[in-house]
Amino acid sequence: MDNGLYSVAQIRAIEGASAQATAEGEAGEAGSLMRRAGRAAANLALELIGTAREESRLRPVLVLAGPGNNGGDALELAANLGEAGVDVVVLHLAGSGPSSPEAAQALARARASSANFADVAPDVREWAMVVDGLFGIGLARPLEGRYRELVTAIDRLRCPVLALDVPSGLDADTGAVVGPGGVAVRATHTITFIGDKAGLHTGEGRDYAGVVHVARLGLDTAAFEPPRARLAGPSLFAAHLAPRRQNSHKGQFGDVAVVGGAHGMVGAAVLAARVALHAGAGRVFAVGVDAEAGPQFDPMQPELMFRTSAAFDTDGRVLVLGPGMGDSSEAMRVLGHGIDGASAIVIDADGLNLVAASTALQERVARRQGGTIVTPHPLEAARLLGTSSAEVQADRLGSARELARRLQAVVVLKGSGTVVAQPDGEVAVNPTGNPGLASGGSGDVLAGVCGALLAQGWPAWEAAIGAVWMHGAAADRLVEEGVGPVGMTAGELPKAVRAVLNGLVSEAGANRS
Numbered sequence: 001m002d003n004g005l006y007s008v009a010q011i012r013a014i015e016g017a018s019a020q021a022t023a024e025g026e027a028g029e030a031g032s033l034m035r036r037a038g039r040a041a042a043n044l045a046l047e048l049i050g051t052a053r054e055e056s057r058l059r060p061v062l063v064l065a066g067p068g069n070n071g072g073d074a075l076e077l078a079a080n081l082g083e084a085g086v087d088v089v090v091l092h093l094a095g096s097g098p099s100s101p102e103a104a105q106a107l108a109r110a111r112a113s114s115a116n117f118a119d120v121a122p123d124v125r126e127w128a129m130v131v132d133g134l135f136g137i138g139l140a141r142p143l144e145g146r147y148r149e150l151v152t153a154i155d156r157l158r159c160p161v162l163a164l165d166v167p168s169g170l171d172a173d174t175g176a177v178v179g180p181g182g183v184a185v186r187a188t189h190t191i192t193f194i195g196d197k198a199g200l201h202t203g204e205g206r207d208y209a210g211v212v213h214v215a216r217l218g219l220d221t222a223a224f225e226p227p228r229a230r231l232a233g234p235s236l237f238a239a240h241l242a243p244r245r246q247n248s249h250k251g252q253f254g255d256v257a258v259v260g261g262a263h264g265m266v267g268a269a270v271l272a273a274r275v276a277l278h279a280g281a282g283r284v285f286a287v288g289v290d291a292e293a294g295p296q297f298d299p300m301q302p303e304l305m306f307r308t309s310a311a312f313d314t315d316g317r318v319l320v321l322g323p324g325m326g327d328s329s330e331a332m333r334v335l336g337h338g339i340d341g342a343s344a345i346v347i348d349a350d351g352l353n354l355v356a357a358s359t360a361l362q363e364r365v366a367r368r369q370g371g372t373i374v375t376p377h378p379l380e381a382a383r384l385l386g387t388s389s390a391e392v393q394a395d396r397l398g399s400a401r402e403l404a405r406r407l408q409a410v411v412v413l414k415g416s417g418t419v420v421a422q423p424d425g426e427v428a429v430n431p432t433g434n435p436g437l438a439s440g441g442s443g444d445v446l447a448g449v450c451g452a453l454l455a456q457g458w459p460a461w462e463a464a465i466g467a468v469w470m471h472g473a474a475a476d477r478l479v480e481e482g483v484g485p486v487g488m489t490a491g492e493l494p495k496a497v498r499a500v501l502n503g504l505v506s507e508a509g510a511n512r513s
């Protein structure tokens with residue numbers, strides 16, 4: 001399965017090459033790409049309407065067709081829906097310039113079909129569906145005037161909204177609403193053409209795109225340069241989901257030491273340590289940087305071993321540096337020691353803020369030989385990059401790549417559609433997780449899962465993708481069970497992470513036998 005996320009530039013290059021191939025009669029599927037896009041979208045629309053209640057099935061479909069080729073797709077869809085006997089109303093917003101030959105043909109086909117053309121959106125409140133074909137990958141500036149009014153009006157409707165290629169107003173590369181002060185269509189479904197796009201899965205993208213369907217239009221993307229971004233899934237880390245041998249012992253699954261637990265912040269380290277056990281580490285230590293603070297024992301998780309950093313040998317152990325670590329001189333000392341050491345490390349939270357404040361530490365991170373995962377949320381990433389969190393969010397893939405390049409580490413830029421980046425620019429965007437994770441402590445849990453997978457010998461890239469995917473899948477599982485999203489707590493995640501991981505391991509075992 002192609003899990004590639006294609007940039008707009010790549011899609012344009014594929015389009016260009018395949019238009020040539022179509023002209024030369026090589027393409028496998030009949031009709032221009034626009035004809036195919038319109039047909040694929042109409043089929044999906046029919047399927048979605050077909051599953052609706054009878055009274056909504058009898059309502060008309062409103063098709064919004066913009067001035068460019070996205071509008072052409074919409075007109076093709078309108079013609080197809082008309083032929084299928086659906087009551088269609090088209091609002092065509094022609095541009096001032098000439099349209100492409102394909103879009104002109106699509107307009108002629110739609111006009112010749114049973115679709116009704118309107119000059120203003122009719123005052124019908126109850127549509128079977130609204131189809132957004134205003135703008136796709138050609139969006140060049142924020143939506144204003146009539147477009148903006150239409151988008152705002154769609155937002156008030158209570159019916160499925162199908163976006164063609166990209167919800168109008170959303171940047172297909174970044175997942176940001178094109179601004180300043182922009183608006184975008186909030187779709188329930190997006191059918192995207194030729195290849196999937198990162199902007200539908202990260203930042204604001206998940207909220208605006210809804211369920212994403214990919215229509216490849218008969219093109220074989222394998223014939224083109226592979227994309228540098230992919231949608232994360234178990235196939236990216238399946239090689240490490242080995243079932244355990246009967247003759248196993250705890251030494252084979254590694255030690256994790258979570259270093260944190262400054263005064264008033266002990267819970268962060270305990271959460272990370274608990275989940276490290278649940279995600280399969282052989283032995284787990286919770287190491288406090290403050291000799292005066294913190295428990296000696298976790299009654300809920302008596303397997304954890306509590307130590308103070310001054311008397312703890314970190315060598316040979318995977319270190320999770322940062323949850324609730326504070327900024328004391330002892331925190332700085334252990335962080336520096338861990339960074340200069342040979343073990344794989346995870347730097348999170350306060351650890352990241354200390355690194356952000358010191359270019360010398362950043363250089364030491366970049367020179368590390370052992371595996372390194374850094375897990376910033378957008379504000380922590382902004383501090384590390386010397387910019388604002390708004391700038392980070394405006395281009396999440398670009399920011400994660402730049403940070404990975406500077407730190408020569410695997411970067412996990414957290415948030416809806418977490419971005420995992422390698423120093424060479426390779427990126428994975430995570431589709432799991434939900435707003436139940438937006439509460440204090442869930443980041444500590446993620447860092448603990450990363451540590452546990454590193455301790456079990458996973459390379460940093462696979463450990464980061466695996467941890468992020470399972471952490472989100474655990475939260476999704478809790479929502480399915482009615483535990484959240486509202487009120488889900490980080491402390492509920494470890495057992496769910498364990499269930500997800502064991503499910504994957506047993507699936508991997510079944511596939512091998």
Ligand SMILES: NC(=O)C1=CN([C@@H]2O[C@H](COP(=O)(O)OP(=O)(O)OC[C@H]3O[C@@H](n4cnc5c(N)ncnc54)[C@H](OP(=O)(O)O)[C@@H]3O)[C@@H](O)[C@H]2O)[C@@H](O)CC1
Pocket residue numbers: 015019033034035037066067068069070071073095097134135136137138139140141142143144147164165166193
């Ligand atoms: N070519 C192919 O083979 C295939 C293409 N396909 C489809 O084509 C789509 C790309 O089409 P596209 O390049 O025509 O761009 P599109 O998104 O329709 O918008 C451009 C138009 O909008 C205008 N405009 C832009 N921003 C604006 C704004 N804020 N407010 C107002 N106007 C604005 C801009 O005019 P401008 O004023 O900037 O000169 C121009 O007229 C793609 O997403 C897919 O759906 C599929 O059929 C598969 C095969």
Ligand SMILES: Nc1ncnc2c1ncn2[C@@H]1O[C@H](COP(=O)(O)OP(=O)(O)O)[C@@H](O)[C@H]1O
Pocket residue numbers: 349377413414415416417418432433434435436437438439440441442443444446471
């Ligand atoms: N709306 C959301 N959708 C998906 N994942 C989310 C969402 N909000 C937060 N998360 C995830 O939850 C975790 C929160 O981490 P962080 O911001 O460091 O918070 P804290 O350390 O306070 O728990 C990250 O893994 C992040 O990706």
Ligand SMILES: [K+]
Pocket residue numbers: 070132133134135136163164165166167168
């Ligand atoms: K669109």
